[in-house]
Amino acid sequence: VEASIPEPQRAAWKKFQATPFVTKEDFEKEVVRHVETTLARSMFNCDETAAYAAASLAFRDRLITEWNRTQQRQTFADTKRVYYLSLEFLMGRAFDNAMLNVGLKNVAKEGLSELGFRIEDIISQEHDAALGNGGLGRLAACFLDSMASLNYPAWGYGLRYRYGIFKQEIVDGYQVEVPDYWLDFNPWEFPRHDIVVDIQFYGGVRKYQDEHGRNIAKWEGGEMVKAVAYDVPIPGYDTPSTNNMRLWSSKAASGEFDFQKFNSGDYESSVADQQRAETISAVLYPNDNLDRGKELRLKQQYFWVAASLYDIVRRFKKSKRAWSEFPDQVAIQLNDTHPTLATVELQRILIDLEGLEWDEAWTIVTKTFGYTNHTVLPEALEKWSVPLMQNLLPRHLQIIYEINMYFLQSVERKFPGDREMLGRVSIIEESQPKMVRMAYLAIVGSHKVNGVAELHSDLIKTTIFKDFVKIFGPDKFTNVTNGITPRRWLHQANPRLSELIASKTGGLGFLKDLNILNELEKFADDKEFKKEWAEIKYANKVRLAKHIKTTTGVTVNPSALFDIQVKRIHEYKRQQMNIFGVIHRYLTIKAMTAEERKKLAPRVSIFGGKAAPGYWMAKTIIHLINNVGAKVNNDPDIGDLLKVIFLEDYNVSKAEIITPASDVSEHISTAGTEASGTSNMKFVLNGGLIIGTCDGANIEITREIGENNIFLFGNLAEDVEDLRHAHNYGSHTLDPDLLKVFETIKSGTFGDAGAFSALTSAIEDHGDYYLVSDDFHSYIQTQALVDEAYKNQDEWITKTILSVARMGFFSSDRCINEYAEMIWNVEPLAPEKGETDGLGK
Ligand code: AZC
Incomplete structure (x- = not known):
């Protein structure tokens, strides 16, 4: 790639390439530059909001430089990538996390102080990125942190909701929901107006034979919506690796509005069309562990899945490999059943658009996908009504029926004459109306299915997915016990405890290898240590008591x-x-x-x-x-x-x-x-x-x-x-x-x-x-x-x-290594020493 650029130009680019700041002076310079140019303010009207904005932009610029290098490194190495598809990423705040992961919090603290700000006040300016409901969404966020920290070539794919989870107010003892309009100012995202994918809905399927006598199915008509990519850099801890979370935002396909309608005087409905398109990514459904089967939700799912797969397939096709190598280059993890349509969409791309035979295509699909189940609660297991899907995604429904037919045929071969079994495991539930059972589709479309703790993984095997264990054998089902990132949940949330642990275990290494916490066992009876330990807990309680006082008025x-x-x-x-x-x-x-x-x-x-x-x-x-x-x-x-x-x-x-x-x-x-x-x-x-x-x-x-x-x-x-x-x-x-x-x-x-x-x-x-x-x-x-x-x-x-000493197992780093080995078959791609000069320490 480099060779295609003439030497003098290359030299000029190299000479002027962006260099991430490392010193306090360079950080301050960046902050002031952003205040005075990007934000068009000055020292006389730089309030805390503006200081937060400028400091974040300084870090964002830094992250994006590393982000670019990481992507280049991965492209050159041409190794297998992981794609984590999740309808929810409950990220929280990014600024403090970015400073800590990059190792420059002290630099920023001193720099901001010289400019007249306290870092805690600046951190608290940030609005949480709350694109999730609860455990499932926060797990996805912890996983992104671990994948970047462990240098895995990994992308998160999600939706860029304009409204995240609602803000809760308590009025007279009752919960009141207030919309969370969080995008007013978000320095952490990069709009990629050049990365736009057309997404089709509705319409019909025309079947015919082409000149070679091949059966062709063509999905035609209906309406188009555009998916626009927004990228959020995910910094790894103590590594230059910076991964990407790509969130899709919906836009009307015809630009601002429908000019034909506009010219014929139908201005209002042309605007309505545009608004309807934008509605797709407008709001996160606020249900946790509950499926409500709303059409707009299905639209969200297909919109996100289709845009992500288009992106993944496009990236694969650049490598000019044979389709059979797709699963060697791509692992896709389904975070619950929400992205299950991705299996169907990949099959559609392969057979309808790329002309592969059914079996060849389906082998590729099942080798590519893994499915994580997060619940056994019946009310949370997704089902979509067949008529609804017929209307919105006619071609996909045909493919689902075909997947089901081949699947049931294989079950029939294995358990001849067991009609009840066929009824129980069918992807289509014979109810009124008929329903597509998404968990079953996800199992059939994946090579591995995992639960999220031992008991849970046992339960899915003996209850809701019992028949599937008989059909596919027990090896398809496995367990990956959840974990949490110690960077956010210890180092960032509890800096004093983190410091104390570091002082006794030889530094911050435990944040990368949480089993090091084991070394604390020998202090469990150490008087001095226990005193400090207790003081830290007390100080944390005082901090919460203050929060309780200011938010509820109650003294505790x-x-x-x-x-x-x-x-x-x-x-x-x-x-x-x-x-x-x-x-x-x-x-x-x-x-x-x-x-x-x-x-x-x-x-x-x-x-x-x-x-x-x-x-x-x-x-x-x-x-x-x-x-x-x-x-x-x-x-x-x-x-x-x-x-x-x-x-x-x-x-x-x-x-x-x-x-x-x-x-x-x-x-x-x-x-x-x-x-x-x-x-x-x-x-x-x-x-x-x-x-x-x-x-x-x-x-x-x-x-x-x-x-x-x-x-x-x-x-x-x-x-x-x-x-x-x-x-x-x-x-x-x-x-x-x-x-x-x-x-x-x-x-x-x-x-x-x-x-x-x-x-x-x-x-x-x-x-x-x-x-x-x-x-x-x-x-x-x-x-x-x-x-x-x-x-x-x-x-x-x-x-x-x-x-605490015995909690090492619960690091999300351990989970990610298990997924990588057992399910994804991917290797980390560590930056070479000295390859990047960006790290703060
Ligand atoms: C949650 C589970 O309820 C929780 O126990 C688990 O820790 C978490 O996922 C992460 O695996 N599930 C959900 O939030 N939602 C659904 C649909 O299961």
């Missing part, structure tokens, strides 16, 4: 036990059990003598999380938490012994303040319902203990840190089915302590009793599907053990140190 005592449950509000996650437990505690304290009260550890129960706007039960739980808080926090008889806090608008940047401040956090889902959980890992990594059920990754956390260091309770997954059956068909006696809690709610202690009847009657009258009553006693008892254990601070601290 930082010496109290901080008990935190932050995550999406869901019946299966059982925030209702937590708040019932809080009410039980309130009643218990009320009945205590002064002597007894003195012995009790004061507690602050902290909740946070969003409810999907249409999820009535979840909203009712939020309402109850707030009303209990209003009552308890103002009860002079209770004082500091109990405070109940609901933190508004839980998001990634708030999680960075909340996570380091826990004494215990709650991960109390009904056994068998939470696929993994990832905040459980974050809390333990930050020196908090957890109270939890034997569910998801809690089980592996227990195995790693030891059962003395975790508070487990409740029924096991294997017993859930029988218990549910007994509720519905046997006699169902409820826990007496829980009934007392219900009486108190019904008496109006927490406001209008009727408002909460749905919560109590789900348990009393509707079979208690989530086993709140079955687990309540064991929950209360275990909370009492927590109270007891907390009194012995010395032992408690030892437990937290040992736990």
Whole structure:
């Protein structure tokens, strides 16, 4: 490539090439240049917003230089790339992360200080990039960080929503949703107006034979929309490797608006067309673990998948390799079933556009894709109505039917005469209307299927995908236990703890090899160390207490036990059990003598999380938490012994303040319902203990840190089915302590009793599907053990140190290496020493 450019020109380009800043002076120069030129301001009107903008642009320029080099290196090396397709990337803030990953935070801190700013104030100017709902979206973000840090040639592909997850406000105890218009100013994205893909919808399929007698299917008519690429650089930690997250934005195909309609006087509808096109990428669907089957959502999925595959195929075709080599160059991971249409789209490209035979094409497809399942909840398993798909994607539906036909034929061969099996595993559900079962399509279209924690991966094999294990054999199904990036969730969120660990383990190496944390075990009884450890926890609690004071007005005592449950509000996650437990505690304290009260550890129960706007039960739980808080926090008889806090608008940047401040956090889902959980890992990594059920990754956390260091309770997954059956068909006696809690709610202690009847009657009258009553006693008892254990601070601290020391397994670096080896078959491509001069250290 280089040889095609004449030497003098090449020399000129080399001479003037962009050089990333390294020194404080060069950083300041860049900031001032951006303030004075890009932002058209000066030192006299540079407020914190402008300083954030300029400092971010300085880092962005730096990242993009490394980004370019990384892409060039990967193109030259011509190695296999990974494409991570996710409808959600819950990135949070980028500035602090960029400074830390590049290793120039101190440079920026001093530089900004010389220009008159405090770095914390500048960091807090940034609006979270909240393009996700919860665990699934944040996992994708952690994976991007790990893939870049480990030098994997990897791209993320997603949608550039104009509105991310809504902002939550609490008004009179109720959740109110406010749109999150986050793109006003976003220095981290690069619009690529030159990378535009036409995406087709609707229309029909014409089938005919060409001059060679080949059967041709042509998708014709319908409407076109344009997909425009926006690139976001993803800096690796302590490496120049900078990967790309490419987000697609929708635009009307005919430019500004339809000139034909405009000229014929139909101005309004020409604008409407344009708006309709832009609607596709306008808003993130705010449901977590719930499928609603809306047409616009299917449009989003196809729009994103088609644009991404066009891009991937175009890149492959440049290499001029044979199609059979596609899976040697490309691995595509489906983050849940949302991108499953990609399998169908690749098959369509190969047979309809590239002229491959069906079998040859399908072999390429299945070798290319891997599918990650994130849930067994039936309400979250995606299905699309056949009529809807027929209308929107007529050719794809034909191909799905054909995939299904060949698949069912192979099942028939393996299990002759088993009609019931055919009905059970068919990709098409024979319902009214018929439905496409996306998980089944994803399994059939992939070479590997994985769950996200051991229990979960076992459950999918024995329950929802049981038949498929028989059909494909057990080797197609595997486990990759989730992880989190220690860069954001330790180093960035808890800088003092990170520093202390570094001082004892020989530097920041643990951020790249989290097993190094093991070296902390020898300090678990070290007095000096424990003192510092405890001081850091206390300081983090003080920081959260301040946040609570400014956002809710409630004063909490930082010496109290901080008990935190932050995550999406869901019946299966059982925030209702937590708040019932809080009410039980309130009643218990009320009945205590002064002597007894003195012995009790004061507690602050902290909740946070969003409810999907249409999820009535979840909203009712939020309402109850707030009303209990209003009552308890103002009860002079209770004082500091109990405070109940609901933190508004839980998001990634708030999680960075909340996570380091826990004494215990709650991960109390009904056994068998939470696929993994990832905040459980974050809390333990930050020196908090957890109270939890034997569910998801809690089980592996227990195995790693030891059962003395975790508070487990409740029924096991294997017993859930029988218990549910007994509720519905046997006699169902409820826990007496829980009934007392219900009486108190019904008496109006927490406001209008009727408002909460749905919560109590789900348990009393509707079979208690989530086993709140079955687990309540064991929950209360275990909370009492927590109270007891907390009194012995010395032992408690030892437990937290040992736990942190044993958390190495839960780094997302470990997961990514497992995916790379087991599923993707890709190798890292490390930059050669001295190849880039950009690193700050
Ligand atoms: C979540 C799971 O509920 C959570 O347990 C897991 O840790 C996370 O994915 C990452 O794997 N699932 C979702 O957010 N959404 C869906 C559709 O499963």
